[in-house]
Amino acid sequence: MSDAFQITVDGRPVPVTRGQTIGAALHAAGVRSWRTTRLGGRPRGLFCGIGVCFDCLVSVNGRPPERACLLDAQPGDEVTTS
Amino acid sequence: MTSPPSMSGQPGSDPVTCDVVVVGGGPAGVAGALAAARRGLRVVLLDSGARLGGQYFRHPAVAARPVTAGFDRFVRQARALGRQARVLLRHQVWAVSRDGDLVVHCLAPGGGAVTVRCRALLIATGAYDRPLPFPGWDLPGVLTAGGAQALLKGDGVVAGQRVVVAGTGPFLLPVGAGLAGAGARVLGVFEANGGLGLARHPLPALARAGEAAGYALALARRRVPYRTRRAVVAAHGERELEAVTVARLDRDWNVLATRRIACDTLAVGYGFVPQIDLGVQLGCDTRADVDGSPVLAVDGAQRTSVEGVWAAGEPTGVGGWRLAELEGHLAGLTIAAAQVTREAGAARDGAQVAGQVPEALISRRGRLRVFGQALLEAYPVRPGWQGWLRDDTLVCRCEEVPLGRIREALRLGATDARSVKSLARPGMGWCQGRVCGYAVARLAGEPPGPPRRPVVQPVSLGTLAERPQPLSWKDLP
Numbered sequence: 001m002s003d004a005f006q007i008t009v010d011g012r013p014v015p016v017t018r019g020q021t022i023g024a025a026l027h028a029a030g031v032r033s034w035r036t037t038r039l040g041g042r043p044r045g046l047f048c049g050i051g052v053c054f055d056c057l058v059s060v061n062g063r064p065p066e067r068a069c070l071l072d073a074q075p076g077d078e079v080t081t082s
Numbered sequence: 083m084t085s086p087p088s089m090s091g092q093p094g095s096d097p098v099t100c101d102v103v104v105v106g107g108g109p110a111g112v113a114g115a116l117a118a119a120r121r122g123l124r125v126v127l128l129d130s131g132a133r134l135g136g137q138y139f140r141h142p143a144v145a146a147r148p149v150t151a152g153f154d155r156f157v158r159q160a161r162a163l164g165r166q167a168r169v170l171l172r173h174q175v176w177a178v179s180r181d182g183d184l185v186v187h188c189l190a191p192g193g194g195a196v197t198v199r200c201r202a203l204l205i206a207t208g209a210y211d212r213p214l215p216f217p218g219w220d221l222p223g224v225l226t227a228g229g230a231q232a233l234l235k236g237d238g239v240v241a242g243q244r245v246v247v248a249g250t251g252p253f254l255l256p257v258g259a260g261l262a263g264a265g266a267r268v269l270g271v272f273e274a275n276g277g278l279g280l281a282r283h284p285l286p287a288l289a290r291a292g293e294a295a296g297y298a299l300a301l302a303r304r305r306v307p308y309r310t311r312r313a314v315v316a317a318h319g320e321r322e323l324e325a326v327t328v329a330r331l332d333r334d335w336n337v338l339a340t341r342r343i344a345c346d347t348l349a350v351g352y353g354f355v356p357q358i359d360l361g362v363q364l365g366c367d368t369r370a371d372v373d374g375s376p377v378l379a380v381d382g383a384q385r386t387s388v389e390g391v392w393a394a395g396e397p398t399g400v401g402g403w404r405l406a407e408l409e410g411h412l413a414g415l416t417i418a419a420a421q422v423t424r425e426a427g428a429a430r431d432g433a434q435v436a437g438q439v440p441e442a443l444i445s446r447r448g449r450l451r452v453f454g455q456a457l458l459e460a461y462p463v464r465p466g467w468q469g470w471l472r473d474d475t476l477v478c479r480c481e482e483v484p485l486g487r488i489r490e491a492l493r494l495g496a497t498d499a500r501s502v503k504s505l506a507r508p509g510m511g512w513c514q515g516r517v518c519g520y521a522v523a524r525l526a527g528e529p530p531g532p533p534r535r536p537v538v539q540p541v542s543l544g545t546l547a548e549r550p551q552p553l554s555w556k557d558l559p
Contacts, residue, residue: 019143
């Protein structure tokens with residue numbers, strides 16, 4: 001696997017270095033929030049960064065929500081934000 | 083494969099009972115697993131991460147190696163462990179039960195259920211940042227200090243361009259120095275307590291002062307201001323962080339004066355919360371640490387109050403990676419000694435087991451613990467933070483519970499954190515109160531209690547319904 005590849009966020013390409021989490025790749029690309037809370041519609045992205053807070057939940061390749069900070073990005077991953 | 087006497091089960095795909103399961107692949111877990119494996123025990127180490135290291139030795143998959151003290155030795159230990167034990171990464175432990183053996187339940191990558199049976203369990207699950215709520219703390223761009231550090235160490239990502247670091251404790255120094263060294267403009271490191279208040283502990287303070295001084299020097303070289311009795315008491319922005327309010331504080335953290343700093347990122351942390359869920363599940367005794375945090379009570383051999391269950395590192399009290407590694411090592415030694423004792427049919431005797439590890443290690447652990455406790459005493463959380471909150475400030479980020487609703491619950495007669503939780507529902511969301519637990523307990527007027535989480539990680543009903551895959555002989559090295 002090459003050390004640099006791309007994933008997409010809502011169709012937009014985001015660069016990744018191998019071993020980076022999806023959360024880190026999004027944050028580095030300036031995408032700082034990728035979901036909103038169900039009551040107040042507040043934006044959420046990375047907060048704890050280590051799998052504790054669940055703020056960074058994201059849907060990848062149509063799967064149910066997972067913590068973006070724990071998920072290593074794979075080439076071609078399609079991230080959809082709500 | 084020949085069957086060592088300590089193993090049950092048959093070669094092949096039958097479930098195997100291994101000697102030790104270690105949960106957590108940081109300094110404590112790796113040292114413990116390696117010590118036990120080197121003494122001939124069959125060891126399985128489980129970690130939720132993609133690589134060993136835990137938080138302190140977190141490192142990227144490719145490219146530059148981090149300049150973390152002790153990292154080279156950790157890498158040697160991790161490599162040796164890979165040859166002598168089964169290391170299962172990306173495995174999230176969600177519960178431990180008991181049916182004679184200890185049964186460790188985890189989720190494998192992809193979500194499949196796996197169980198690992200063992201005679202001894204070593205809990206080395208580390209700790210996570212202790213955040214305090216303040217207005218705007220849920221804006222994107224506000225990260226925990228550990229989160230910013232994880233981005234830098236694990237992903238090579240600098241958390242922001244104009245960064246403020248705030249909170250309390252010596253951890254703020256490496257976070258600020260790391261961000262500045264990686265090219266961020268660090269606008270200030272704001273320590274809510276006074277300076278290193280270690281005057282009552284001169285010897286350990288001197289021993290470790292070099293490390294803090296090194297970071298302080300790194301900050302000074304990059305002209306990063308380090309200010310004590312200062313805190314970020316509010317974050318501002320529409321959809322993302324745009325500025326913070328930094329306050330000058332009195333001794334109790336009441337606000338004396340404020341100013342605003344424009345920034346895109348805040349890294350904030352007020353110490354650490356030991357991760358003790360698995361020990362509490364098993365009924366291990368807990369005790370309140372110097373800072374009031376519930377931790378697992380252990381004896382000189384790192385044993386908890388529950389037969390067969392050991393703990394090392396931050397779950398027994400926050401004390402840093404050196405202490406964690408040493409406690410893990412001692413736990414590995416005493417687990418091995420206990421196994422030998424059991425096989426010889428001898429009576430178990432705690433003092434005897436503890437006597438089988440070198441005295442020098444035990445006294446070194448004592449010194450490191452004194453230093454860890456001194457740091458906890460020097461960097462407490464003072465009550466004035468409660469005055470930073472407004473009625474509409476979220477306390478629970480998951481369930482979006484503002485301070486006003488918690489105050490209402492208290493007015494309605496809630497007398498402790500548990501009743502506040504039932505009335506206002508803070509801590510009932512995804513994170514199970516890990517983020518807001520400390521704040522809710524203090525707002526309810528009590529120290530944080532031991533966490534009760536029967537399921538430590540979210541598990542789908544489908545996973546619960548499926549028959550778990552037991553770890554078998556062929557899975558072991």
